[in-house]
Amino acid sequence: MAREKYQTLTEQMFYILLSLRAECCGVDIMEKVLAMTRGRVRIGPGTLYSLLDSFLKEGLIRETGAEGRRRSYLITDEGAGRLSAERERLQLLICDYERFGGEGETI
Amino acid sequence: MKKRRIEFFSLCDFEAVEVHLSRMAARGWLLESAGQYWWTYRKAEPQKLTYAVTYFPEASSFNPEPPEEQRVFYDYCAAAGWHLAAEWHQMQIFYTAEDNPPPLETDEALRLETIHKAMNKNFLPSQLIMLALAVWQLLNQRNSFLRDPAGFLSSSSNLLSVSLWLLLALLTVWTAAGYYLWYRRSRKAVDEGGTCARAGFAARRAGSLLFLCISLMFLVLVVLSIEPRFRLLVVLVGMCPVVLGIALALGIKNGLKWAGIPGKTGLKVAIALSIVACLIVTGLVLTGLPHLFESGIFERPAAELYTQTLPDGSTHTWELYRDTLPLTVEELDESVSFVHYSYERREQESFLLGYLYGSQDVRDIGSEAPSLAYEVLTAKWPPLYDTCRDAYLDSFASQLNADEIPGYEPYRWASADAEIWGAQEAWLLFRGDEPQGQYLVCRGDKILRLWYDGLLTDAQIRTAAEKLLS
Numbered sequence: 015m016a017r018e019k020y021q022t023l024t025e026q027m028f029y030i031l032l033s034l035r036a037e038c039c040g041v042d043i044m045e046k047v048l049a050m051t052r053g054r055v056r057i058g059p060g061t062l063y064s065l066l067d068s069f070l071k072e073g074l075i076r077e078t079g080a081e082g083r084r085r086s087y088l089i090t091d092e093g094a095g096r097l098s099a100e101r102e103r104l105q106l107l108i109c110d111y112e113r114f115g116g117e118g119e120t121i
Numbered sequence: 122m123k124k125r126r127i128e129f130f131s132l133c134d135f136e137a138v139e140v141h142l143s144r145m146a147a148r149g150w151l152l153e154s155a156g157q158y159w160w161t162y163r164k165a166e167p168q169k170l171t172y173a174v175t176y177f178p179e180a181s182s183f184n185p186e187p188p189e190e191q192r193v194f195y196d197y198c199a200a201a202g203w204h205l206a207a208e209w210h211q212m213q214i215f216y217t218a219e220d221n222p223p224p225l226e227t228d229e230a231l232r233l234e235t236i237h238k239a240m241n242k243n244f245l246p247s248q249l250i251m252l253a254l255a256v257w258q259l260l261n262q263r264n265s266f267l268r269d270p271a272g273f274l275s276s277s278s279n280l281l282s283v284s285l286w287l288l289l290a291l292l293t294v295w296t297a298a299g300y301y302l303w304y305r306r307s308r309k310a311v312d313e314g315g316t317c318a319r320a321g322f323a324a325r326r327a328g329s330l331l332f333l334c335i336s337l338m339f340l341v342l343v344v345l346s347i348e349p350r351f352r353l354l355v356v357l358v359g360m361c362p363v364v365l366g367i368a369l370a371l372g373i374k375n376g377l378k379w380a381g382i383p384g385k386t387g388l389k390v391a392i393a394l395s396i397v398a399c400l401i402v403t404g405l406v407l408t409g410l411p412h413l414f415e416s417g418i419f420e421r422p423a424a425e426l427y428t429q430t431l432p433d434g435s436t437h438t439w440e441l442y443r444d445t446l447p448l449t450v451e452e453l454d455e456s457v458s459f460v461h462y463s464y465e466r467r468e469q470e471s472f473l474l475g476y477l478y479g480s481q482d483v484r485d486i487g488s489e490a491p492s493l494a495y496e497v498l499t500a501k502w503p504p505l506y507d508t509c510r511d512a513y514l515d516s517f518a519s520q521l522n523a524d525e526i527p528g529y530e531p532y533r534w535a536s537a538d539a540e541i542w543g544a545q546e547a548w549l550l551f552r553g554d555e556p557q558g559q560y561l562v563c564r565g566d567k568i569l570r571l572w573y574d575g576l577l578t579d580a581q582i583r584t585a586a587e588k589l590l591s
Contacts, residue, residue: 058227059197
């Protein structure tokens, strides 16, 4: 089940799903993520292949077309929901940091 | 120009492979193909290349060509600047000339999961099958040993065969255990946010090399104990099931690949055919060899042919051997002067046990000349002495008890006077209360079992002891 397996997303998972909010060819995702993060996050081809395969099986993305071996993918509603849940989780972390990690409230 | 080298890498030893191949490239040798032990390199200009290893669980050495999914994977790697150098089962080896190349794997947890999937797909099941095959062969050998310990332990071909199967079993256990230990350490490290474990494989490779060296020395010891004129034959017979089995399995795999049989189907077919082939080879050796020996192909020619004519006019032709025996009927009883005896001698020896069989046999129908036969074991390794002696003493253990059939009298060994033999222990065989002419004597490192038509006198016992147990 997608919810159980991807309860939290790693940085690699997060950016792959984010990059597939628009249809994108699998082989172009590595460059797209590099550009999105200004070179901060690098996804290796081995990791990319494994995660795309896993996301397909879990229904988080779907294949939209293929030209020979060049396959395109797009995030599904399930995947978008997972991405949104991760965003909320990260937002909570930021809020907690701003409350307790700075000069604000203390416990 | 190409060269082949033996490399002792484990399938999950990716870091060592990467470092090794980069060094080879710097020396002008590029990897062309990789296998279990043999890796092939081609000569090129020395260059600075970075190698990286990744795993593709769906890859199979049974695939005639990489399937579509694997080619998609290669496209992803090529887009990142990595080129395929070689593959070895699920291990995919890439190289790049770029400085600061992007890594193939950027998620350690995923990398570990992929490696484990790859190992479970091929490597670990194959180790299990090899272990099962080796254990099955060893159990067969154990049964042979229990039936006839002396014959088994004095046969160098048996010892060689057992050694090879035992070494194979130990090697598979060592290899599989090494992987599981590494996996557990890696799992713990990755769960704590670290990387897959890297330490330990160098020691493991050193251990494997040491293991192989010790094994080789042991095998050489076994082979050297064989009489030189039989050495080559024994080595071939002892190694035949192992070598033929492996050669057949590899041949079947390559044949299926050449025929274009898809990977999954090919794997199942190869496993089934390999098991059948090994069973056939083992069966042929176990059943064919005795027939081969019985055919007389290895026997020296009989000294003479003797034809007996019976009173009813029928004739029988016998082969009479004229081997030199350490003890003869004539030496036990000077009054015996039968001329149509067959004197037969057989010997075999290993570094554990020596075995001598002598037989002076009457072939004539109706003759009353006495026959004599004996087996002399020499235990070169003291712990085997009791095993062989007890095997003789237990040789009638499976016979029926006297109660089960009225009138049936079982055989039994009873203690006899060992002092006459100059021995530690001696037994005489009885059937009920009737002494049979069969003796079992233990003296020094020798065990003698002797059959004679009639009971031996004290003088005859002393002669037999002097001739056979000195």
